[in-house]
Amino acid sequence: MELSVLSHDLHALPLGTQLAGAALVLFLSMLALRLFSNACPGKAPPVEEGIPFVGGLIKFSKGPLPLMTELYAKHGEAFTVPLLHKKMTFLIGPHVAPHFYNATDDKMSQSEVYDFNVPTFGRGVVYDVDQRVRSEQFRWVANALQTTKLRSYVPAFKLEAEEYFSKWEDEGVVDFMAVFSELIILTASRTLLGREIRESMFREVADLYHDLDDGMRPISVIFPYLPTAFHRKRDAACAALHAIFKKVITSRRASAAKEDDILQVLIDSRYRNVYGGRATTDNEIAGLLIALLFAGQHTSSVTSSWTGYRMLANPQWWKAAQEEQRHVMAAHGDALDMDVLNGMNTLHLNIQEALRMNPPLIMVMRLAKEAFPVTTSTGKTFVVPKGHIVAASPTFAHRLPHIFKEPDEYQPDRYLPPREEDKPVKLSYVGFGGGRHACMGQNFAYLQIKTLWSVMLRNFDFELLDPVPEPDYTSMVIGPKACRVRYRRKKLVA
């Protein structure tokens, strides 16, 4: 049939039928468009349009938490916020989380959203390399953090803690964040960067680390290369740290002796499937050491601090932790090794609950390389479009009352039978992330924090002089605001 004949026939139809036909054609073409533009068809999450172009940005600039609170109440577990030319989809809670955490990197990619770290870590490592190289580099990190290695790090944690607290007066006032920031870098220096740096270059390295850290600000996430004074200091610190690590690596390579630290594991590592199977370069080792320092420093000091504040504000849990130390000391004396630490369940539950209430990472992110479906707890299915930045929030997910009962209450026994609130739905507890990119340092962090708190519980009494502090949402890694704590030296008797 010729087109002109078809057109003539259509005009002969009544107007109502013509309009219905036009609507049908429009509907079908929209459907086709959706089908072709989206590999996985379906309804996209609701979009909070706001003021065109800048609406989401204005809301976001007041902080991701108020934004999530408002939009979760309005839209539920999945919603999209346009941020300038980008779209960010928030997935709130465990029901919509599996793809986010479990998908392979070719589907949910980290490098595009985390590449602001490149000038801090240096070139050639982590988010500056493609996924095949990164997975080999992470294999070395996993080796360095495996159980047998962790066992050898515990004496270093204990040594650093005892030495640090031996310098305290009999009584005084401290801020836990300041205390733990120092302790964590001391313990990390010894176990991660090695004896040489801890013993002869610690102050210099700690100062350079400070400059690097200060060079990572919220603005750096969007413009990591903006020519500012703090970015210039960051770049100088990165170069200076690389030079220091290079010297240590050269002398280690020249010596036959092997040390028990993460630096040694990295020196002895080789690629398997890329770069012709060559050994690690000095630059790669330095970059990975910096990346690991960054992964563990604030996260562990923040979590150690909240553990203290929460236990002190809930005296039954402080007493339970002390009681546990008494039992452990009665059985093992002063010894603190990995098996002894692993037996401290009460302290473990306290750390876990402190981390639930205040995870240091408010948001973790990926770039959706493909569209994917999510189904909410009430059975609604949405398709997150390809190209969206996708964010999950441990902070928000940990306060959902349908997952954690009375979520604003500190209740470390919620993980014990019969409650086990973290168990029914996978990925309910994501303080250390989950799935494919779950934290590699989780066991290291627990051992480190438990060692520090064991030494503190055994040697001091503490008293909160201020109320439990509010979280400081202005920093990159969210920690507690200032809070004064009085300490008194007092030996715990077994």
Ligand code: HEM
């Ligand atoms: C209490 C302390 C810590 C907390 C709360 C924490 C939290 C996290 C979280 C939430 C992630 C997932 C990020 C994402 O999904 O995008 C992560 C990843 C990671 N963490 Fe930790 N972390 C801690 C300590 C450490 C330490 C001490 C190390 C190393 C010594 C470490 C090394 C890593 C590494 C290498 C990854 C990346 C894993 C991957 O992408 O496959 N973390 N951490």
